Amino acid sequence: MAKExxxxxxxxxxxxxxxxxxAWLIRPERFGPPLQAFQKEVVEVPExxxxxxxxxxxxAGINYNNVWAALGVPVDxxxxxxxxxxxxxxxxxxxxxxxxxxxxxxxxKVGKDVTNVKVGDEVVMHCGRWDRNDPWVKNxxxxxxxxxxxxxxxxxxxxxxxxxxxxxxxxxxxKPKHMTWEEAAAYTLVGATAxxxxxxxxxxSVKEGDVVLIWGGAGGLGSMAIQIAKEAGAIPVxxxxxxxxxxxxxxxxxxxxxxxxxxxHWGMLPHWKDTAGYATWLKGVRKFGSAxxxxxxxxxxxxxxxxxxxETTIPTSIFVCDTGGMVxxxxxxxxxxxxxxxxxLWMRQKRLQGSHFANDVQANEMNDxxxxxxxxxxxxxxxxxxxxxxxxxxMYENKHPHGNMAVLVxxxxxxxxxxxxxxAALPQPKLPEGDVHTTPHPYPMSEPLPGxxxxxxxxxxxxxxxxxxxxxxxxxxxxxxxxxxxVAEIMIDEDIHAVVVMDGGQAVGVVSQTDMxxxxxxxxxxxxxxxxxxxxxxxGCVTCExxxxxxxAVSMMTGRRMHRLVVTENDQPVGxxxxxxxxxxxxxx
Ligand code: NAP
Numbered sequence: 001m002a003k004e005x006x007x008x009x010x011x012x013x014x015x016x017x018x019x020x021x022x023a024w025l026i027r028p029e030r031f032g033p034p035l036q037a038f039q040k041e042v043v044e045v046p047e048x049x050x051x052x053x054x055x056x057x058x059x060a061g062i063n064y065n066n067v068w069a070a071l072g073v074p075v076d077x078x079x080x081x082x083x084x085x086x087x088x089x090x091x092x093x094x095x096x097x098x099x100x101x102x103x104x105x106x107x108x109k110v111g112k113d114v115t116n117v118k119v120g121d122e123v124v125m126h127c128g129r130w131d132r133n134d135p136w137v138k139n140x141x142x143x144x145x146x147x148x149x150x151x152x153x154x155x156x157x158x159x160x161x162x163x164x165x166x167x168x169x170x171x172x173x174x175k176p177k178h179m180t181w182e183e184a185a186a187y188t189l190v191g192a193t194a195x196x197x198x199x200x201x202x203x204x205s206v207k208e209g210d211v212v213l214i215w216g217g218a219g220g221l222g223s224m225a226i227q228i229a230k231e232a233g234a235i236p237v238x239x240x241x242x243x244x245x246x247x248x249x250x251x252x253x254x255x256x257x258x259x260x261x262x263x264x265h266w267g268m269l270p271h272w273k274d275t276a277g278y279a280t281w282l283k284g285v286r287k288f289g290s291a292x293x294x295x296x297x298x299x300x301x302x303x304x305x306x307x308x309x310x311e312t313t314i315p316t317s318i319f320v321c322d323t324g325g326m327v328x329x330x331x332x333x334x335x336x337x338x339x340x341x342x343x344x345l346w347m348r349q350k351r352l353q354g355s356h357f358a359n360d361v362q363a364n365e366m367n368d369x370x371x372x373x374x375x376x377x378x379x380x381x382x383x384x385x386x387x388x389x390x391x392x393x394x395m396y397e398n399k400h401p402h403g404n405m406a407v408l409v410x411x412x413x414x415x416x417x418x419x420x421x422x423x424a425a426l427p428q429p430k431l432p433e434g435d436v437h438t439t440p441h442p443y444p445m446s447e448p449l450p451g452x453x454x455x456x457x458x459x460x461x462x463x464x465x466x467x468x469x470x471x472x473x474x475x476x477x478x479x480x481x482x483x484x485x486x487v488a489e490i491m492i493d494e495d496i497h498a499v500v501v502m503d504g505g506q507a508v509g510v511v512s513q514t515d516m517x518x519x520x521x522x523x524x525x526x527x528x529x530x531x532x533x534x535x536x537x538x539x540g541c542v543t544c545e546x547x548x549x550x551x552x553a554v555s556m557m558t559g560r561r562m563h564r565l566v567v568t569e570n571d572q573p574v575g576x577x578x579x580x581x582x583x584x585x586x587x588x589x
Contacts, residue, residue, distance in 0.1 A: 023162030031072030061102025100160030208233030256295030311335030509537035
């Protein structure tokens with residue numbers, strides 16, 4: 001007869017599941033920094049469904065997701081699940097969250113439909129869950145495209161920061177016998193994600209001889225990508241910040257590395273009309289491209305660019321990617337609004353491919369590498385069970401080491417669990433001494449995104465102010481044939497930043513200060529002065545009606561990176577609203 005509760009590290013007899021277990025819980029009433037949000041509690045052990053398994057957790061992997069779960073933003077994962085459950089949708093009723101989306105452990109109980117594992121099996125778990133009865137899945141569709149797809153222990157409950165974890169049978173994969181519990185808990189989430197990115201995209205999947213450019217080569221995803229690409233016979237080139245990480249990436253299999261700190265062309269693309277800015281950017285990105293050639297020893301472009309930094313690197317990734325190649329992206333660590341010079345995308349027929357985690361087949365293909373001793377888990381540091389909030393706090397404060405971290409749960413000491421020699425010799429590289437993370441993660445790897453179907457009413461916060469209340473009446477305009485010299489005089493005399501181009505009573509464009517400055521690029525002053533306004537204006541003047549909500553006008557401006565709009569009444573231009581007017585109201589009044 002099993003005890004009601006076992007102490008941590010006191011392993012219940014195989015297959016005997018107690019009623020209760022120790023776990024680190026997050027509850028909504030203490031959402032906040034991890035040290036506040038995570039607390040030790042004793043809870044009932046969940047009952048596995050027919051397709052589920054209870055695993056006695058030996059060690060758990062650490063991912064940034066549970067920092068966000070602790071904060072309760074941008075998604076209250078508990079509230080979202082409870083709400084869905086109440087509506088009879090795919091949700092869960094518990095008023096708490098147990099995180100931990102990576103784990104190693106021993107199967108203790110299996111649902112009646114589970115066939116791939118049995119009690120006593122040593123397993124690692126991938127974090128992809130879905131409803132096996134979803135028609136899409138039943139008909140053989142990739143479960144990653146199913147609306148029932150959830151990331152275990154973030155979008156679903158019962159993760160590995162507890163004595164028992166509840167997972168679907170298909171999430172369990174054999175544990176590599178040569179790895180310790182903590183090593184085995186560290187690699188699955190990042191490994192499977194990198195596998196799908198490199199192997200999941202048809203004609204663009206990695207092939208022997210391909211050049212693969214890998215951002216963040218010493219990071220969680222990057223360290224896996226180097227090894228997976230190398231194993232496929234490809235040539236990985238890693239990008240890192242700092243030469244001290246070169247050796248690490250080269251030992252993992254990179255042909256060579258590039259220090260991103262040697263370049264300064266990062267961020268959104270300059271405007272395509274900004275020929276000087278664009279030329280400077282081109283110089284920077286070409287220098288980066290030739291650094292790839294230097295590593296390769298030949299002038300070849302990457303067939304695949306392995307992307308996750310996002311906003312700051314996407315323009316570079318798309319530029320350097322080979323004709324017909326693929327930039328594959330699974331995150332936007334530095335921001336989501338990536339700019340794309342479409343000419344390169346269409347003329348050179350490149351593919352910008354989104355990718356998210358992995359399905360069970362891909363996770364197992366990745367795990368096969370680990371089983372064969374061909375994938376180093378890149379465990380950078382292991383912690384004790386009691387340190388679960390602390391290690392999340394380190395991540396929250398961006399003071400954690402690179403690579404993959406793990407914590408012990410059922411394992412009583414570090415270094416236990418390996419029962420065989422590694423089938424292959426790997427160099428087991430170490431990160432530089434004292435290495436810490438320096439780049440924050442902005443948002444979770446997974447969040448519910450709105451689709452076409454209305455799920456919930458969207459609240460728009462607006463105080464009802466109309467453009468009419470803030471606009472300046474009267475349009476200072478010019479004719480399309482007025483010279484740039486004339487337009488400049490109007491601007492200076494009237495102390496305004498843009499002149500509306502009027503043709504037959506209609507506003508047909510705007511000449512902004514930016515247009516004026518760009519007109520001078522590649523021309524003498526006299527040539528620029530003589531140009532007609534129509535040739536330098538931004539055509540198709542963006543207008544709003546005086547009765548428009550101020551918030552809508554602001555969105556029009558921010559969305560187009562503009563600072564003013566022409567205001568119309570009955571389609572006739574009657575004034576201008578500028579960001580200066582908005583700042584005056586929002587900040588000073
Ligand atoms: P990580 O271990 O923190 O590594 C990310 C690396 O990116 C950093 O080590 C850094 O390396 C590099 N980096 C940071 N800022 C950069 C910048 N401005 N330009 C170029 N490189 C930069 O994180 P990870 O585990 O690899 O995960 C990376 C991202 O993928 C995260 O946002 C994570 O949430 C997401 N993710 C998504 C999925 C999915 O399924 N969608 C799965 C796993 C992870 P250097 O400083 O050395 O250059």
